[in-house]
Amino acid sequence: MPDRPRQGGFGPATDRSWSSSPYRHPAAGWGAALSVGEVLVRQQQPVLGTRAMFIMNHPNRGFDCPGCAWPDDKGVRLDICENGIKHVTWEMTRKRVGREFFAAHTVSELAEWTDFALEDQGRLTEPMTYDAETDRYVPIRWHEAFALIAAELRALETPDQATFYTSGRLSNEASFLYQLMVREYGTNNLPDCSNMCHEASGRALTASIATGKGTADLEDWEQCDALFVLGVNAASNAPRMLTSLAEAVDRGARVVHVNPLVEAASTRTIVPHEILDMARFKTTETSTDSLQVRPGGDLALIRGMAKVVFEAAEDDPGVLDVAFLEMYTTGLEEYRAIVEATPWDELVEQSGLAESDIRHAAGIYLASARTVISWCLGVSQHEHGVDTVREIVNLLMLRGNIGRPGTGPSPVRGHSNVQGNRTCGINHNPTEAFLERLDEVCGIRSPRGRGLDTVHTVAAMHAGAVKVFVGMGGNFVRAAPDTPFTAAGLRQCNLTVHVSTKLNRSHLVHGEKALILPCLGRTEKDEQRTGPQGISTEDAMSSVQLSIGARRPASPQLLSEPAIIAGIARATMPESATPWEDYVADYDTIRDVMAQVLPGFDGFNELVRQPYGFRIPQPARERDFRTPSGKAEFSHAPLPDVIPEDADVLVLQTMRSHDQWNTTIYSNDDRYRGVRNIRELILMNRRDMRDRGLEEGALVDIVSTSKDGSQREVRGFRALEYDVPRGSAAGYMPELNVLIGAADFSAQSDQPLMKSIRVRVTPAA
Numbered sequence: 001m002p003d004r005p006r007q008g009g010f011g012p013a014t015d016r017s018w019s020s021s022p023y024r025h026p027a028a029g030w031g032a033a034l035s036v037g038e039v040l041v042r043q044q045q046p047v048l049g050t051r052a053m054f055i056m057n058h059p060n061r062g063f064d065c066p067g068c069a070w071p072d073d074k075g076v077r078l079d080i081c082e083n084g085i086k087h088v089t090w091e092m093t094r095k096r097v098g099r100e101f102f103a104a105h106t107v108s109e110l111a112e113w114t115d116f117a118l119e120d121q122g123r124l125t126e127p128m129t130y131d132a133e134t135d136r137y138v139p140i141r142w143h144e145a146f147a148l149i150a151a152e153l154r155a156l157e158t159p160d161q162a163t164f165y166t167s168g169r170l171s172n173e174a175s176f177l178y179q180l181m182v183r184e185y186g187t188n189n190l191p192d193c194s195n196m197c198h199e200a201s202g203r204a205l206t207a208s209i210a211t212g213k214g215t216a217d218l219e220d221w222e223q224c225d226a227l228f229v230l231g232v233n234a235a236s237n238a239p240r241m242l243t244s245l246a247e248a249v250d251r252g253a254r255v256v257h258v259n260p261l262v263e264a265a266s267t268r269t270i271v272p273h274e275i276l277d278m279a280r281f282k283t284t285e286t287s288t289d290s291l292q293v294r295p296g297g298d299l300a301l302i303r304g305m306a307k308v309v310f311e312a313a314e315d316d317p318g319v320l321d322v323a324f325l326e327m328y329t330t331g332l333e334e335y336r337a338i339v340e341a342t343p344w345d346e347l348v349e350q351s352g353l354a355e356s357d358i359r360h361a362a363g364i365y366l367a368s369a370r371t372v373i374s375w376c377l378g379v380s381q382h383e384h385g386v387d388t389v390r391e392i393v394n395l396l397m398l399r400g401n402i403g404r405p406g407t408g409p410s411p412v413r414g415h416s417n418v419q420g421n422r423t424c425g426i427n428h429n430p431t432e433a434f435l436e437r438l439d440e441v442c443g444i445r446s447p448r449g450r451g452l453d454t455v456h457t458v459a460a461m462h463a464g465a466v467k468v469f470v471g472m473g474g475n476f477v478r479a480a481p482d483t484p485f486t487a488a489g490l491r492q493c494n495l496t497v498h499v500s501t502k503l504n505r506s507h508l509v510h511g512e513k514a515l516i517l518p519c520l521g522r523t524e525k526d527e528q529r530t531g532p533q534g535i536s537t538e539d540a541m542s543s544v545q546l547s548i549g550a551r552r553p554a555s556p557q558l559l560s561e562p563a564i565i566a567g568i569a570r571a572t573m574p575e576s577a578t579p580w581e582d583y584v585a586d587y588d589t590i591r592d593v594m595a596q597v598l599p600g601f602d603g604f605n606e607l608v609r610q611p612y613g614f615r616i617p618q619p620a621r622e623r624d625f626r627t628p629s630g631k632a633e634f635s636h637a638p639l640p641d642v643i644p645e646d647a648d649v650l651v652l653q654t655m656r657s658h659d660q661w662n663t664t665i666y667s668n669d670d671r672y673r674g675v676r677n678i679r680e681l682i683l684m685n686r687r688d689m690r691d692r693g694l695e696e697g698a699l700v701d702i703v704s705t706s707k708d709g710s711q712r713e714v715r716g717f718r719a720l721e722y723d724v725p726r727g728s729a730a731g732y733m734p735e736l737n738v739l740i741g742a743a744d745f746s747a748q749s750d751q752p753l754m755k756s757i758r759v760r761v762t763p764a765a
């Protein structure tokens, strides 16, 4: 794989000069409009692009935006954003990559291309298989592709030698069929992208309040008096959240951003859908307070806030919601003891904030009758992500901020249906209750025992214990940490299969045999035997809606994801009693079965056809906490030490630029951070640069040290001065994934440590 330094990283090749200067404009607004225009032109989509936008996120005849999982705002007629438009346009491109393309280029040659160039070839049009003799992908018929997969799967000694990855775009119906196929075949090896983003949140919330999801809804966001936003770059990664932030500030709520970086959302915005505001350049505040926490310092901040709450309770017991605490929770006194025993100097050091800042934040919390706390990867992708999310719940519980209007924990989910994937059974560690229901309704015998998640899949491929990899969407080799290690694992497989819409790096880092299976995108018409079909998705706030694509498919040879899953299932298990063909003919029949298996899905087919669909009932939201104790449980974690021992070591986080979607890079710019034309960079504190004798833009080598002591490096990146806390640094994923060792995952969540890589930065050799 060509990982040699280039200024554009995995983005477009460039020799234009780079620049970096602070961004001084509001988020969204005209910069966003211009940027959208550029993408529409590049994808040859000037008119259609805009027409499709009017049916996106439409309550009853549109398709769900395939971008992020932020819920649709019912009060907004055209709830769209810059990055959603880019994302849809990316799928709707007119460009095609057909058999002529693959005939003209060997895989070794394509391996030299940038990731941008690969995806920029356009939509995949027909199934392809790797031909080792010519080192090319060649066409294969669908039934032959299914037969090839079946032969490999049936030849394995045990089904546990195969693994089935999901990227969070897969619909609910396809997710359900996929896990059904995998379990009927005989394994729980269902790694998913959630293992890399909100695994920690799911585990923490389950332990504390017996739900893997947030309990707050958009209406709660609209009613709260204080909103804390931790570790999310909202302006880039959930732009429609800007609307909620602006509304909150407008009606007098406090909106507190907690982030080592002062991101664009913690300033002001031109509300994304307010075309009139855009015309008048009217901006709205999206923040009232901003705390520049140390990386990994959130737990210390939250604990400090709890300390102030307990202090205040000594004078006025009413600051605690005593009735709630007594009736619904357990473990309060141990928590109080731990909090009181933690000295201020430790909280200050570990959070990187002054005691007065922590007291200020606590004051906002104490003054608020209804509080929502939301977070994303800045909290979850750390060693102690589970403890931090549980600490957030602890703090909320002290004042009864759960299961009451205007309150609750609110993780910001990533991919548009990543939450729905889990709801529908994509889980390497399923509950016995779920498996029993599935077995009873579907007449199968699911395997018991824990399957492989993402990091353990990579390790197992390496060890030769997994020999077949199937990827239902995504770009595994780029998304996972330790790129060469992951690549070596994939290369060792007997067979790698990718169900994809576009060509990406993972197709080129393949097993002995390999398949690329092209599928319909969410914007496209899904015509089956009984007519056009709709699928459903679940947003970050547990609302499930129908999504119906209307566009002509990019190629007549594309199959839907359910059809591909059914094809693999039937070929692999010819004796299966599951009515795979009927499911594909009419997705209502899938939903009828899902209604029997999944809690809260009774009447799924009717519910999902209501405008805006339905919200999945959640006992925790009703203060029915189904933990082992029957109560919401306080956690009692020790305060972690997040500061490297060696002063020379920086804590590096990997994040997205404004112009990328995970492993898909649209351009080399990062508008809100004022960076243009460069991705191979490291953002550093001015004093850390001076200590190392680095001028602005100096070329540096970055060496990481893994938990297991092994070292990894990238060379020739540019150091740019940025307002980050001393001792920390930031750069882009997936270019920096090479620095994350295979051993670098959290002992609490098994999530790779994508926000805390220990690095040394030196002038380039």
Ligand SMILES: Nc1nc2c(c(=O)[nH]1)N[C@H]1C(S)=C(S)[C@@H](COP(=O)(O)OP(=O)(O)OC[C@H]3O[C@@H](n4cnc5c(=O)[nH]c(N)nc54)[C@H](O)[C@@H]3O)O[C@H]1N2
Pocket (backbone or CB within 6 Å): 067, 068, 069, 083, 197, 230, 231, 232, 233, 234, 236, 237, 238, 258, 259, 260, 261, 263, 293, 294, 295, 296, 297, 298, 376, 377, 378, 379, 413, 414, 415, 653, 654, 655, 656, 657, 658, 660, 661, 662, 663, 755
């Ligand atoms: N346009 C666009 N939208 C997306 C995506 C995309 O790639 N492009 N990806 C989607 C996906 S899959 C996901 S999971 C989400 C990701 O959404 P984000 O979580 O916003 O993703 P990142 O870009 O990784 O940004 C992490 C943020 O956390 C901050 N941070 C880092 N360390 C800490 C810390 O220790 N404490 C605190 N408080 N903050 C910290 C960073 O400065 C940054 O603001 O976005 C989704 N939406």
Ligand SMILES: Nc1nc2c(c(=O)[nH]1)N[C@H]1C(S)=C(S)[C@@H](COP(=O)(O)OP(=O)(O)OC[C@H]3O[C@@H](n4cnc5c(=O)[nH]c(N)nc54)[C@H](O)[C@@H]3O)O[C@H]1N2
Pocket (backbone or CB within 6 Å): 119, 166, 167, 168, 169, 193, 194, 196, 197, 377, 414, 415, 472, 473, 474, 475, 476, 478, 479, 480, 481, 499, 500, 501, 502, 503, 504, 519, 520, 521, 522, 561, 654, 655, 656, 661, 662, 663, 664, 732, 733, 734, 736, 737, 740, 754
């Ligand atoms: N260092 C570092 N690494 C990270 C992260 C980080 O913050 N730092 N974040 C992690 C996170 S949160 C996530 S979610 C992962 C993302 O990991 P993935 O979900 O694996 O990656 P994506 O880039 O979203 O996948 C893009 C590919 O999906 C395919 N695709 C697009 N639409 C469809 C569709 O409708 N159907 C199908 N079948 N395929 C489709 C296209 O072929 C495209 O190339 O990355 C993780 N990696």
Ligand SMILES: [Mo]
Pocket (backbone or CB within 6 Å): 193, 196, 197, 414, 415
């Ligand atoms: Mo994600």
